[in-house]
Amino acid sequence: MTVAAISQAGTDTRVVELPEVTDPRHVAPKDARALSKLFFEQLTVLEEGTPEYQYARNTLIEMNISLVRYAAGRFRGRGDDMEDIVQVGVIGLIKAIDRFELSREVEFSSFAIPYIVGEIKRFFRDTSWAVHVPRRLQEARVELAKASEELGSRLGRSPTVKELAELMNLTEEEVIEARLAANGYNSSSLDAALNGDENGEAALADFVGSEDPAMELVEDFHALAPLIAGLDARDRQIIHMRFVEELTQSQIAEHLGCSQMHVSRLLSRTLKHLRESMLTTR
Known part of the structure; x- marks a missing residue:
């Protein structure tokens, strides 16, 4: 059974046949590899934000949960519930799906595993330490x-x-x-009573200031600002429309008078450049 969807790329309009997968989580890994390629092809022509696009993306996620469980198996015995580890790994899977391009000519599983494992390792690194410490330390x-x-x-x-x-x-x-x-x-509990307090009621938390969640973004904003300023006017405009005005790629394409595919390529190229530059400056 298939689901018909209308896709638009510039002025071209065509019908895309979306295979209907009844139970994506139980698709065999071999079949998932073949279907994933087909669904990725469809994501490149379907309009972002449409029900058909969401169906294709969500099906990709569910079909490849087995990759997450395979990667999570490496971390058995770490003391955390396996389902919690899988949920963290799914975040890496979603990142891989959103960043995968068929033009890479590699299997999606090979591309996705490093994202999944990296997300799980980051989870253990960030939750095992009582305070944030640089990785080298x-x-x-x-x-x-x-x-x-x-x-x-x-x-x-x-x-x-x-x-x-x-x-x-x-x-x-x-x-x-x-x-x-x-x-x-x-670390010690912030609720623990401090020794030497006359009333025996004061806790360490009474003497510690609260954390400003926005502080974590300061360094990233500081590093990103000059990189964005160094882009040409068109790339800055696309970045602004996509992430400030929150327009879809098709809306950006209509505003610029080009195809959605062209906008997608420009956006991918610009984000790749910013990402690599950010990693270089860290």
Whole structure:
């Protein structure tokens, strides 16, 4: 059974036949690979925001849940509920679907697995630490623990900072920084009563300011602003219409007098440029 949909690309209009998948989550992996390619082809011609577009995108997500479960299996035994890990992995799957292009000439599964695994690893990294610590210091903490155990067994005593620095091929300052960062792995409850309080009622939370959620965006905005300013006028206009005015690609194409496909290519190219530039400046 198929579902007929009207797609528009510039002035061309044609009918696209969408296969109706009754139970996408139970499609065999082999069949999912073949169907996924067909659905990705349809996403390039269907108008974003239409029921047909959403059907194609949602079906892709559900058909490829098996990829998420496969990737999540690597993280069994970490102490978290497997369904929670799968839900996090689905976020990576959705990102992969939104960024995949058939022109890459690679299997979608090969493209999606790094996104899924990366999202799960980010989940563990961000939720395992009591406070946010840069990744290099998180990794240094692990190496510091290994080096301390090795030297402790060899020397029969706690190693000095100098000895750790020589073994880890780091400076003494870097070893000290890693030790300080390790303190962020565990924390005390903010509700715990403070020792020495006369009334015995004061808690640490009473003396800690609240976190401004917008602060996390400051660094990103600061890095992104000059990159956007460096775009040409047309690319800046497309970015503004898509993410500020929240217009669909077809509406942008109508405003600029070009095809939706052309807008999609321009937008993909610009976002790729911004993304790579952001990663370079970090």
